[in-house]
Amino acid sequence: METITSRDMRVLDINCEFFGLSRLQLMENAGKAVADEIRKRFKSCKVAIFAGTGNNGGDGFVCARHLNDFEVEVYVVSKDVKSRIAKKNLEILEKAGYKIEFGVKETDADVLVDALLGIGLKGKPRDEYAKAIEIANAMDAFKVAVDVPSGLDSDTGNYEIAVRCDLTVTFHKMKPGILKAREICGEVVVKDIGIPKEFERLCGIGDVVETYKRFSDAHKGMHGRVAVIGGGDFTGAVALASLACYHAGADIVLTVVPESIKNVVASFSPNLIVRSLKGERIGLANLKEAEEIVKKCDVVVMGMGVGNNPEFKEFVEELLKGCRKAVLDAEGITENVPESVEAILTPHKGELKKHLRA
Structure with missing residues (x-):
């Protein structure tokens, strides 16, 4: 069975928003999916929603709304609802007059919806969450987990204290931890919440958010030094690539071009730090100069704007021998x-055919 890790699901969630599928819509689909599974098993009865302050709690708020012919009570662990979209759904319930209490207590509900903690949990639940899990386990209700039982690590299947559920309604794909902890998950149903398969193959801002970290005590250079080597027939591509590195978060970007175009490239922006190599085109004669620059950088970007330069490919292959990370474009x-x-x-179709014969 195909599974998805908490990290990849988190990235996908952010990317969906980036591609136009809002997280509010995904929350609506998820909450309704849980309600639909309850409706399949129960006619009108008493349902208690135990909700956390994050998006898992938001799924629970939506679920409550889709059980409008059931007797629904909502218990939220805290008034401090941290998720913006969860708060939005809580406000809808408040305006609609649903019974909402802050703080969790044991009830005589027939069905308990566990919407306390989701796939983001690492380690043992603390404070009010641990207490809420204990209360849930003491209840004689049919327990339904939203995505994963609260307290379960959705990647490893580890748990110290977790809600023991009769049914787990998980979203999009199976979570690895559920397969390893079936004893607390009960029946497991995987529900489609409308995420297109193609979105898993696309990179978006979620990938950047998840992989790129900044340090609060950093000094210049700690967030990346990049050498951008190119230019010759053209001047704009190497300048734009350098500026893109700054926009991506690099601290220091060295733009390395033939001395014949240095002034033109430097004129694109005062932010550019331009280093020149002797001559009108970059070739093997410039190798030692380039090696001195590259060895001070974390990554080298090469090839844009070079144009017709038969020697550049050999220059790139020699320079790569002293590199750790590289992005190769066009003639690079x-x-x-x-x-x-x-x-x-990063080839386009023509470059793929020209350089890699693909």
């Missing part, structure tokens, strides 16, 4: 990348 693309180098190639 080569199939001869050392195994020790982490490289990303």
Whole structure:
């Protein structure tokens, strides 16, 4: 069975918003999915929603609204609802007159919806959440988990204290931890909440958020030094690539171009730090100069704007021998990348055919 980790689900969730599918819509779909599974098993009865302050709680608020012919009570662990979209759904319930209490207590409900903690949990639940889980386990209700039983690590299947559920309604794909902890999950149903499969293959802002970290006590250079090497026939591409590095969060970007175009490239922005290599085109004669620059950088970006320069490919292959990470574009693309180098190639269709014969 295909599974998805908490990290990948978190990235996908953010990317959905980026691609136009709002997290508010996903929450609506998830909450309704849980309500639909309850409706399949019960006719009108008393339902208690135990909700946390994050998005898992928000799914629970939506679920309550879709059980409008049931007797529903909502118990929220705290008034401090942290998720903006969860708060929005809580406000809807408040305006609609639902019974809402802050603080969790044992009830005589026939069905308990566990919407306390979701896939983001790592470690043991604390304070009011641990107390809420104990209360849930003491109740004689049919227990339904929203996405995963609260207290369960959705990746490893580890738990110290967790809600023991009769039914787990998980979203989009199975979670690895559920497969490893079936004893607390009960029956497991995987529900489609409308995320297109193609979105899993696309990169978006979620990938950046998850992988790029900044340090609060950092000094200049700690968030990346990049060398951008290119230019020759063209001047704009290498300048734009350098500015893109700054926009991506790099602290220091060195733009390395032939001395014949240095002034033109520097004129694009005062933010550019331009270093020149002797001559009108970059070639093997510039290798030592380039090596001195690259060894001070975390990553090198090469190839944009070079134009017609038969020697540049050999220059790239020699320079890569001293690199750790590289992004290769246009004339910088080569199939001869050392195994020790982490490289990303960015060809368009014509370059793919020209340089890699693909």
